[in-house]
Amino acid sequence: MLSIVSGCQNPAGRTWIIPVTIDTSDLSYTPDLLKSFETRRIQLLDSLQEGYVLLHATDQESYNRHGYRPNNYFYYLTGYDAPDTYALLSNDTDHAFILSMPPESIRSLIYTGGSLHASEITDLFGPDTVLSYVSFWHFVDSLLQTDLPVYLDRSDRDLFNNLKQRAGVIAEERFRDIALLVDQMRLLKGPLEVERLQKACDITSLALVKAMKACAPGMFEFEIESVIEGTFLQYGSPMPGFPSITGSGPNSTILHYESNNRIMEAGDLLLMDIGAEYGYYTADISRTIPVNGRFSQEQRIIYQLVLDAQKAAIERLRPGNMPEEGHMAARDVIAEGLYQLGLITDTMADWQVQFYMLHRFSHYLGLDVHDVGNYGGARIESSILEPGMVLTIEPGLYFREEGLDQLPAIFGNRVDSTELVNFARTVGPVYARYINTGVRIEDDILITRDGNIILSRYAPKEIADIEQLMR
Numbered sequence: 305m306l307s308i309v310s311g312c313q314n315p316a317g318r319t320w321i322i323p324v325t326i327d328t329s330d331l332s333y334t335p336d337l338l339k340s341f342e343t344r345r346i347q348l349l350d351s352l353q354e355g356y357v358l359l360h361a362t363d364q365e366s367y368n369r370h371g372y373r374p375n376n377y378f379y380y381l382t383g384y385d386a387p388d389t390y391a392l393l394s395n396d397t398d399h400a401f402i403l404s405m406p407p408e409s410i411r412s413l414i415y416t417g418g419s420l421h422a423s424e425i426t427d428l429f430g431p432d433t434v435l436s437y438v439s440f441w442h443f444v445d446s447l448l449q450t451d452l453p454v455y456l457d458r459s460d461r462d463l464f465n466n467l468k469q470r471a472g473v474i475a476e477e478r479f480r481d482i483a484l485l486v487d488q489m490r491l492l493k494g495p496l497e498v499e500r501l502q503k504a505c506d507i508t509s510l511a512l513v514k515a516m517k518a519c520a521p522g523m524f525e526f527e528i529e530s531v532i533e534g535t536f537l538q539y540g541s542p543m544p545g546f547p548s549i550t551g552s553g554p555n556s557t558i559l560h561y562e563s564n565n566r567i568m569e570a571g572d573l574l575l576m577d578i579g580a581e582y583g584y585y586t587a588d589i590s591r592t593i594p595v596n597g598r599f600s601q602e603q604r605i606i607y608q609l610v611l612d613a614q615k616a617a618i619e620r621l622r623p624g625n626m627p628e629e630g631h632m633a634a635r636d637v638i639a640e641g642l643y644q645l646g647l648i649t650d651t652m653a654d655w656q657v658q659f660y661m662l663h664r665f666s667h668y669l670g671l672d673v674h675d676v677g678n679y680g681g682a683r684i685e686s687s688i689l690e691p692g693m694v695l696t697i698e699p700g701l702y703f704r705e706e707g708l709d710q711l712p713a714i715f716g717n718r719v720d721s722t723e724l725v726n727f728a729r730t731v732g733p734v735y736a737r738y739i740n741t742g743v744r745i746e747d748d749i750l751i752t753r754d755g756n757i758i759l760s761r762y763a764p765k766e767i768a769d770i771e772q773l774m775r
């Protein structure tokens with residue numbers, strides 16, 4: 305076990321201390337951690353009127369990222385994470401919690417090694433029964449012959465289709481969404497979850513500092529990506545929680561740019577939107593830096609505006625407020641700034657502000673980068689902020705080269721075409737000065753009893769700090 309506090313010293317002598325060590329002992333299955341899975345199962349079964357919950361850890365082939373990770377609901381309720389295994393939860397007192405072994409084959413033994421034995425699974429995860437893969441499905445098949453409802457992750461299409469076929473019914477209402485039972489629980493993070501998110505944020509912050517120090521004109525964007533993801537791996541994060549975005553120059557204005565293969569030039573901005581995953585929880589932090597280490601006057605203006613908006617939003621994030629209040633606070637700062645700069649003609653015209661902002665400023669964070677929560681749907685009862693919620697705040701401003709030409713395509717259905725033409729003509733000369741400027745600043749915020757804690761606080765975002773680190 306190494307115990308190094310990582311500092312990044314720059315020639316000017318400034319040190320960024322990020323309290324993260326190369327040590328994954330915090331991922332071991334402690335009694336407290338195992339208890340947290342059990343508590344969730346009890347809470348779930350308390351709210352389960354009838355029927356049962358069937359969860360799939362997903363299989364080796366289903367990963368869409370660097371490596372395998374279990375289905376979020378499966379992991380959240382069991383703590384178990386072996387590929388292609390299943391869990392069954394019900395209020396049947398003899399079989400309240402059943403886990404399956406993975407399918408047995410000599411191929412999997414040779415290629416991936418053996419799995420835990422049934423007795424080891426029982427000792428560790430505490431199921432009432434561990435069944436072989438085949439026996440598990442015999443049991444499920446018998447349950448499917450009843451007309452009890454089945455709760456499952458409806459986004460797992462393979463499982464859903466498999467169950468419908470086995471049940472031989474088209475009665476879709478028998479198959480219900482586990483989200484109805486669990487999302488409200490997942491929204492409020494417990495201390496052990498916050499610990500993982502904090503560590504994910506610390507590793508990500510360190511990666512950002514290292515990227516800032518490495519960044520120089522002439523480098524490829526993917527070289528920065530490699531510094532970032534190399535740091536993730538080095539600190540025990542097996543993979544990013546989502547594809548890393550390192551977009552420079554014109555690419556800084558593309559929201560989900562993932563090619564990362566352009567050569568960066570002096571005068572470019574570099575927008576990094578990245579997140580290490582740690583213990584299946586992911587960070588999501590964005591920082592925007594000048595490739596040559598110094599913001600131009602135009603870049604400085606836009607950057608400071610986004611930063612001021614972001615801080616205004618973070619201040620509003622406290623218990624009792626709606627997440628919308630953060631969004632609106634940021635929007636108001638940005639609208640006023642854009643108006644002062646001559647980039648919009650009317651602060652009350654939502655479409656004008658939207659033209660630069662392009663996306664919402666906030667989402668929940670947890671096992672998923674866009675974690676469960678109320679985004680306007682009906683899944684979760686209340687969206688008033690409560691202690692234990694974790695959400696991102698990520699205002700951004702983007703000046704695409706063809707931006708003004710795209711106005712009719714974006715707003716043509718709701719704004720009069722002469723108004724669009726006039727707008728483009730009025731703001732055009734000012735807009736031209738900012739072309740290829742894309743700035744996004746994103747932090748991860750834990751709501752606490754008194755307000756909030758910025759989990760991503762170790763990632764520098766003040767202009768002076770970034771410039772000094774890059775000197």
Ligand SMILES: [Mn+2]
Pocket residue numbers: 588667696698746
């Ligand atoms: Mn985000």
